Amino acid sequence: MQSQNISDIIEKYLKSILAESQEVEIKRSEMAQLFNCVPSQINYVINTRFNIQNGYIVRSKRGGGGYIRIAKVNLVDDCDVLDELIGIVGESITFKESFQLIKSLFQADVLTQTTANLLLAVIDKKTLNFGDVELENMLRARIMKSILNRLKYDG
Amino acid sequence: MQSQNISDIIEKYLKSILAESQEVEIKRSEMAQLFNCVPSQINYVINTRFNIQNGYIVRSKRGGGGYIRIAKVNLVDDCDVLDELIGIVGESITFKESFQLIKSLFQADVLTQTTANLLLAVIDKKTLNFGDVELENMLRARIMKSILNRLKYDG
DNA sequence: TGGAATTTGACTAATATTGACTATTATTAT
DNA sequence: ATAATAATAGTCAATATTAGTCAAATTCCA
Structure with missing residues (x-):
């Protein structure tokens, strides 16, 4: 045993x-x-x-x-794809990179247009700007990873 | 339960x-x-x-x-209420208050279930935790206001 | 035998319950 | 009318009741 x-x-x-x-x-x-x-x-x-x-x-x-x-919870099929994306996000990510990522998720039908737009508003430079670009990118990375993790399951 | x-x-x-x-x-x-x-x-x-x-x-x-x-109250067609909510968010807001707010927006059909869940993940304590509760609540307030403003001009 | 996993407990945080005191409004007595 | 009294609801802080965090101590194993 x-x-x-x-x-x-x-x-x-x-x-x-x-x-x-x-x-x-x-x-x-x-x-x-x-x-x-x-x-x-x-x-x-x-x-x-x-x-x-x-x-x-x-x-x-x-x-x-x-x-x-x-x-x-029921993990979705593309769970490992999401894990891969989480790895790519890492500890820091720019708005431009995040924009591309969210756009990809929209094009892959993972996100609706409305949801994608809301998330873009969240990670916008104006929203996360604190006069410290490194802090901004770090915060954005944490937000993006939370989003990707949440997409792993539904309900 | x-x-x-x-x-x-x-x-x-x-x-x-x-x-x-x-x-x-x-x-x-x-x-x-x-x-x-x-x-x-x-x-x-x-x-x-x-x-x-x-x-x-x-x-x-x-x-x-x-x-x-x-x-x-009807969040959908009551503009005053939306403005009041933006005022309540102010410069600082706790997770609990934000949670209630997003839940209300979902129940008022302003957000879909999926979108609401994603936004909850974004404003989660773990996502925004930097060891400083005031900073955390400030970040959350900015994110919430971005969301509400986006919703205001969106359809 | 050294690092990882587990165990432990002191300290912290969040939420609920309670009751004494206060504030407001209605009714009654003078 | 005005004052006194009754009938409400509000506030706030103390206490109780949970769960969370963190790191030191211990145990496990490769």
Whole structure:
């Protein structure tokens, strides 16, 4: 058998529930008690095993009635193409390059005209200009990568 | 799914009524009694879930025969509301407020589901986080205003 | 044996609940 | 009319209830 560390056990437990349903909702502290670990270990498991690369999205709320919800998502077919584009964006990208990228996504029918135009407004030089071009391009890269990551799944 | 805090339950109750009609009128104290909470919790629910960002306006009156009225506003053809929203964004806006705003725009059919989701990814805390919350909120405000302005002159 | 993965806990952040105090409006008494 | 009183709703800050972050310590393994 494989290693029996607590993180793996928690992962299996959550995935066994997710095998039956699309989504699972937990309370972090209850979970920690159930598996006799500190609450932050639940975060560790979620961060290392239930990220978007693995096909999961996580939403949570603090305060009274707080929760953590993990949901399976359907990754689109061109997932690896998007990953490639994310690599190309890197840590910094100009408006011109981003413009080309968004235009390509529109031409590939990944984005509608309206959506593409809105995104262009978002990454426009005027929107992101702070008198520091490097900061601007860095910020634009993060925005572009968020967009590409979001395009990996629908719903 | 089963977030069991009172605020969520009150919110759902009010929205179930608003699903049928354009407006709902309540008495704060009756409401509090119905849900077995203190009266000020009604204000909490209204302030956090029925503000203008969420697409609602609230009017109230104190004294005998007092009331609280919650009404849905029409974002599509109410230009004043759009301008008010731009004003609310101002120079700084949190993710939560922006989230509510984008959700409202979606519910008003100003944005498609896909576009709304992409914009939410853009203004996400992780996307705009540079270790400085004020900078983050400032960036988000500029992005939100770009979006709203684009929508204003767009069809 | 050295780096990666895991475990732990102190500190932080977000959200909800509560109640004392305040403000406004309506009604009643003088 | 005016003043007193009753009947509402609003504000704000303290407290409670969650989840998140980060890095040090520990364990695992190639």
